[in-house]
Amino acid sequence: MKKTFSLFFVAFLLVGISSELLWAKVYIDIRSPSFRKFPIAIAPFQSPLSPNEDMKLGERATDILNGDLSLSGFFALIDPKTSGEAIIKPPLGEPSTGTGQGLMGAHAEVIDFRSWANTGAEALVRGEVTYKDRSLALEARLYDVLKKELIIGKRYIGEITDLSRMVHRFADEIVFALTGEHGFFQTKIVFVSNPTGNKEIYLMDFDGRNSSQITRHQSICLSPRFAPDGTKIAFTSYKAGNPDIYIKNLLNGEERRISYYPGLNISPAWSPDGQRLALTLSKDGNPDLYIINQDGSGLLRLTDHPAIDVSPTWSPDGKKIAFVSSRGGNPQIYIMDAQGRDVQRLTFEGNYNTHPAWSPRGDRIAFDASMGGNHNICTIRPDGSDFRILTANLGRCEMPSWSPDGRNLVFSSTRDGGPHIFLIDAEGTRIKRLTFQKGGDTYPNWSPRFNE
Amino acid sequence: MLKKSSVWLVVLISIVALAFIATGCAKKQVVKEEAAAKPVVEAKKEEPKPEPPQVAPPPPPKEEAKEEAKVEAAPPPKEEPKPEAAPPAPAPEPIDLVSLRLQFAFDDYTLSTKSKENVEKLGAWLSKNSTEKIQIEGHTCDIGTAEYNLALGERRANSAKKYLEGLGIASARMSTISYGEERPLAPNKNEAERSKNRRDEFIKTK
Numbered sequence: 137m138k139k140t141f142s143l144f145f146v147a148f149l150l151v152g153i154s155s156e157l158l159w160a161k162v163y164i165d166i167r168s169p170s171f172r173k174f175p176i177a178i179a180p181f182q183s184p185l186s187p188n189e190d191m192k193l194g195e196r197a198t199d200i201l202n203g204d205l206s207l208s209g210f211f212a213l214i215d216p217k218t219s220g221e222a223i224i225k226p227p228l229g230e231p232s233t234g235t236g237q238g239l240m241g242a243h244a245e246v247i248d249f250r251s252w253a254n255t256g257a258e259a260l261v262r263g264e265v266t267y268k269d270r271s272l273a274l275e276a277r278l279y280d281v282l283k284k285e286l287i288i289g290k291r292y293i294g295e296i297t298d299l300s301r302m303v304h305r306f307a308d309e310i311v312f313a314l315t316g317e318h319g320f321f322q323t324k325i326v327f328v329s330n331p332t333g334n335k336e337i338y339l340m341d342f343d344g345r346n347s348s349q350i351t352r353h354q355s356i357c358l359s360p361r362f363a364p365d366g367t368k369i370a371f372t373s374y375k376a377g378n379p380d381i382y383i384k385n386l387l388n389g390e391e392r393r394i395s396y397y398p399g400l401n402i403s404p405a406w407s408p409d410g411q412r413l414a415l416t417l418s419k420d421g422n423p424d425l426y427i428i429n430q431d432g433s434g435l436l437r438l439t440d441h442p443a444i445d446v447s448p449t450w451s452p453d454g455k456k457i458a459f460v461s462s463r464g465g466n467p468q469i470y471i472m473d474a475q476g477r478d479v480q481r482l483t484f485e486g487n488y489n490t491h492p493a494w495s496p497r498g499d500r501i502a503f504d505a506s507m508g509g510n511h512n513i514c515t516i517r518p519d520g521s522d523f524r525i526l527t528a529n530l531g532r533c534e535m536p537s538w539s540p541d542g543r544n545l546v547f548s549s550t551r552d553g554g555p556h557i558f559l560i561d562a563e564g565t566r567i568k569r570l571t572f573q574k575g576g577d578t579y580p581n582w583s584p585r586f587n588e
Numbered sequence: 589m590l591k592k593s594s595v596w597l598v599v600l601i602s603i604v605a606l607a608f609i610a611t612g613c614a615k616k617q618v619v620k621e622e623a624a625a626k627p628v629v630e631a632k633k634e635e636p637k638p639e640p641p642q643v644a645p646p647p648p649p650k651e652e653a654k655e656e657a658k659v660e661a662a663p664p665p666k667e668e669p670k671p672e673a674a675p676p677a678p679a680p681e682p683i684d685l686v687s688l689r690l691q692f693a694f695d696d697y698t699l700s701t702k703s704k705e706n707v708e709k710l711g712a713w714l715s716k717n718s719t720e721k722i723q724i725e726g727h728t729c730d731i732g733t734a735e736y737n738l739a740l741g742e743r744r745a746n747s748a749k750k751y752l753e754g755l756g757i758a759s760a761r762m763s764t765i766s767y768g769e770e771r772p773l774a775p776n777k778n779e780a781e782r783s784k785n786r787r788d789e790f791i792k793t794k
Contacts, residue, residue: 335770356767356770358734358735358738358770359734359735372738374767377765378765379738379765379766398763399742399764399766400738400739400742400766402735402738402739403735403738416735416739418739418742418746421746422743422746423739423742423743444736444739444740444743445739446735446736446738446739447733447735447736460733460735460736462695462736466695467695467732467733467736488695488732490732490733490735490736491733491735491736504733506731506732511733534733534734535733535734578734579734
């Protein structure tokens with residue numbers, strides 16, 4: 137068990153050369169509200185040394201990279217087949233004008249940039265995966281097609297199971313090189329699923345790959361939430377017969393029950409500094425909001441109201457907390473300061489708004505809203521303006537959680553039965569289903585970036 | 589042509605090494621990445637404590653629920669404490685707790701007239717069988733958000749508990765738990781099924 141937890145933090149060998157002047161250039165100004173999607177082509181990755189054709193290493197790497205870049209929302213992916221040079225061939229005949237610098241400098245890779253430019257691509261990714269002597273190597277390069285130059289090249293060496301991590305890592309490099317902002321391709325999502333018949337916590341890559349079960353309580357586990365450093369999760373479990381809060385360390389698997397008052401101990405929310413948790417307790421007779429330290433000490437009461445107060449979420453600066461309260465007669469989102477003062481109602485649209493999630497950029501709060509029997513994911517500014525509905529007619533959509541860059545959300549939806557986990561961008565224009573396992577997948581929570 | 593020979597590899601490695609020294613920016617980048625991974629591994633070593641089972645201070649003994657909050661579910665102060673007049677009963681009277689389940693309206697935790705009747709029956713039984721203890725389980729249908737429903741289920745369980753307290757049943761003989769929407773009786777496929785799931789159940793405990 138220990139091993140599985142340490143796995144996703146293991147670093148593989150990494151070698152890279154980049155042409156340093158190009159780091160400074162921003163190809164895609166993603167801060168501009170109407171940036172143009174950047175046309176990029178991914179030539180199918182080759183796997184010449186693969187001992188076993190079935191492994192399809194090149195194909196898999198290409199798939200993962202395609203998935204990453206399209207999910208990022210920054211790119212228009214150009215079909216490589218529209219180029220005359222879809223396949224990397226051995227350098228035969230005369231080189232085209234302008235040769236990309238071979239990654240390792242040992243030989244000049246010949247690239248027909250003109251052919252790629254004709255496809256409309258402004259950047260090109262090429263790569264090669266080799267598996268030899270039980271060692272997996274991924275070598276990948278990003279080229280500026282118009283300037284006919286190498287932007288970055290990386291080589292990753294690891295084990296056979298590292299392929300998707302290598303590709304995600306290179307995808308992050310691509311986004312960073314072109315936008316100046318870090319991507320989120322190495323992030324994870326925790327969620328609740330029940331293929332075993334019990335609700336347990338699962339962990340997967342942000343794109344839905346590599347799912348693994350991380351609790352075995354054989355009870356009911358709910359509301360997993362990543363600590364701000366990504367090394368721990370807090371969650372609710374009925375393991376001891378009552379809904380209590382546990383913290384699990386993902387590095388060593390250690391698990392501790394930190395809040396077990398009589399009644400509810402639910403909906404934990406980490407403070408941005410990772411030291412405290414806001415949560416709902418009903419020990420005083422009614423579900424109210426409290427704050428405790430992550431070792432369970434230092435209990436502090438935030439709300440004292442005969443209505444239900446639940447599902448807190450902190451503003452990224454730690455000064456405010458949004459939460460659900462039924463004090464107005466039905467569940468609505470409210471905001472107060474982190475001491476429990478100055479409670480203001482945020483949502484007025486509809487009569488059932490729950491599960492708020494404050495964007496890591498601070499500018500919006502997502503929540504789910506009941507509308508005509510369905511639930512939709514909505515967002516609103518913390519001042520109550522600019523209400524938007526992201527999902528429409530997608531079944532019951534619940535439990536939104538933001539990507540670390542605040543540009544995307546994951547949520548649970550019954551759109552295809554399930555429920556399953558889906559990803560949507562903050563404008564509501566792109567949606568992708570992430571989970572396909574049997575059972576119902578709920579409570580997705582997106583990790584922070586691990587490598588900052 | 590030399591592509592796959594090991595000589596090539598050696599050459600590459602040395603070139604890479606050179607490149608590391610030569611490229612300022614790229615070098616920083618690489619170093620940063622390697623360094624970024626390490627502290628995590630080290631942190632892993634520092635952490636393992638031999639799992640002190642419960643470091644958290646034990647929560648205070650269950651305080652009595654605050655009265656002032658409840659208005660709706662507060663029972664009428666009728667037939668006050670039916671004193672526990674039962675003699676040391678040899679065997680408790682049988683009771684069909686399933687038939688006493690309470691139903692609730694959507695997003696509501698107030699006791700209907702029918703529910704109050706059921707709770708009164710239960711209260712009478714508890715008074716007679718003074719060694720019996722019960723757990724009250726609050727449940728919801730699957731409409732709405734699971735966390736909110738946990739809180740709603742708690743309110744439903746508490747409504748029954750407070751009513752029983754009003755009937756003179758000692759709160760120490762009753763525990764509550766909310767399962768929210770996690771333990772439905774019926775699959776929530778239609779309103780009839782959902783309505784069935786919005787309930788309190790009573791379970792005998794030791």
